[in-house]
Amino acid sequence: MSQDNAAGEAVPIGEAARKSGVKVPTIRYYEQIGLLAAPARTGGNRRLFTHDDLRRLAFIRHARELGFDVEAIRALLSLQDHPEQSCASADAIARARLVEVEDRIARLGALRDELARMIDECACGRVAECRVIETLAATHRHGALA
Amino acid sequence: MSQDNAAGEAVPIGEAARKSGVKVPTIRYYEQIGLLAAPARTGGNRRLFTHDDLRRLAFIRHARELGFDVEAIRALLSLQDHPEQSCASADAIARARLVEVEDRIARLGALRDELARMIDECACGRVAECRVIETLAATHRHGALA
DNA sequence: GATACATCCTCTAGCGGCTAGAGGAGCAAG
DNA sequence: CTTGCTCCTCTAGCCGCTAGAGGATGTATC
Numbered sequence: 449m450s451q452d453n454a455a456g457e458a459v460p461i462g463e464a465a466r467k468s469g470v471k472v473p474t475i476r477y478y479e480q481i482g483l484l485a486a487p488a489r490t491g492g493n494r495r496l497f498t499h500d501d502l503r504r505l506a507f508i509r510h511a512r513e514l515g516f517d518v519e520a521i522r523a524l525l526s527l528q529d530h531p532e533q534s535c536a537s538a539d540a541i542a543r544a545r546l547v548e549v550e551d552r553i554a555r556l557g558a559l560r561d562e563l564a565r566m567i568d569e570c571a572c573g574r575v576a577e578c579r580v581i582e583t584l585a586a587t588h589r590h591g592a593l594a
Numbered sequence: 595m596s597q598d599n600a601a602g603e604a605v606p607i608g609e610a611a612r613k614s615g616v617k618v619p620t621i622r623y624y625e626q627i628g629l630l631a632a633p634a635r636t637g638g639n640r641r642l643f644t645h646d647d648l649r650r651l652a653f654i655r656h657a658r659e660l661g662f663d664v665e666a667i668r669a670l671l672s673l674q675d676h677p678e679q680s681c682a683s684a685d686a687i688a689r690a691r692l693v694e695v696e697d698r699i700a701r702l703g704a705l706r707d708e709l710a711r712m713i714d715e716c717a718c719g720r721v722a723e724c725r726v727i728e729t730l731a732a733t734h735r736h737g738a739l740a
Numbered sequence: 741g742a743t744a745c746a747t748c749c750t751c752t753a754g755c756g757g758c759t760a761g762a763g764g765a766g767c768a769a770g
Numbered sequence: 771c772t773t774g775c776t777c778c779t780c781t782a783g784c785c786g787c788t789a790g791a792g793g794a795t796g797t798a799t800c
Contacts, residue, residue: 460777462775462777472777473758473759476779477757477759481757492766492767493765493777493778494767494776494778503731506731507731514705514709514730527724527727528731535716535724538726539713539716539724539726542712542713546713549705550706553702556698559660559661559695560692560696562660563688570681577681578684578685580687580688581673584653584656584670585653585656606747608747617787619787619788619789620788622749623788636795639794640747640749640796641748658786663785664786741800742800744797744798744799745797746795747794747796748795749792749794750791751791751792752790753789753790753791754787755787755789758783760781761783762780763778764777765777765778765779766776766777767774767777768773768776769773770772
């Protein structure tokens with residue numbers, strides 16, 4: 449009836465990957481670096497992931513999508529495991545990440561403008577008069593090239 | 595009179611690093627991967643960078659800052675070395691990069707909003723009711739977690 | 741000269757966060 | 771029993787550097 453273990457207790461790694469959106473080798477990698485506790489195994493030595501494991505994997509995936517690095521995720525997970533603590537640390541981690549992201553957006557915006565200008569001004573003739581190349585070659589704030 | 599080789603012909607790697615804004619080991623790395631031609635050497639086996647080398651280094655640095663990967667830079671440099679060709683390729687490379695950047699900006703924008711909302715809604719009490727953790731744990735579009 | 745110190749050299753190994761592939765074992769269906 | 775899938779472990783590779791060991795060279799001072 450069920451090829452997809454709808455109500456089941458524990459699932460093998462392939463299904464865990466499908467359900468969590470984390471690829472199979474990545475799941476094993478997370479286990480290896482201790483982000484995910486080693487799951488139970490079958491007699492045949494296959495990993496069996498519980499629903500809790502799947503939730504943890506989804507948590508990790510979401511956090512990675514938000515650009516948190518593994519250390520930050522480790523911290524967030526350990527917070528999650530101690531719900532009686534103050535969540536000030538989680539807040540701080542998220543705030544730090546927000547600052548990073550805003551900074552990155554600002555810099556990418558400048559970058560986009562420069563790229564757009566570069567492309568805009570390129571008449572697409574010979575490389576000799578190509579604005580794209582020229583712009584890249586231009587000496588900048590930093591460069592004190594004689 | 596000159597400790598900084600103001601009008602000089604060729605400079606050692608440290609000065610090349612200062613002038614181009616590319617770090618010493620990175621310059622050697624660029625040489626190693628063939629992004630920069632191996633420069634001349636002194637009798638004592640030290641690299642000597644010409645002004646041309648410095649311009650090339652600055653070009654590379656600027657392109658890296660704009661997020662071009664090494665392969666793209668290789669292509670751009672080879673275009674620069676053949677100024678009689680059409681610059682359509684340079685244009686295409688830059689356009690592709692612009693698309694990437696715009697995409698990245700859009701995704702970072704969404705991300706910023708999510709982070710901001712997360713932080714905003716967190717009353718900073720116990721982890722148990724922490725929006726930051728909760729948001730990360732929430733099952734998403736992708737997840738079909740039972 | 742001798743000495744001190746900065747700069748340079750080559751080489752290997754490591755970072756983060758995976759990803760790919762070899763070589764084999766387990767398991768369910770026909 | 772064989773086919774074909776999933777799973778296992780292990781090692782090595784990706785990018786773009788960065789760090790460190792261990793040694794040679796260059797320059798300034800005494």
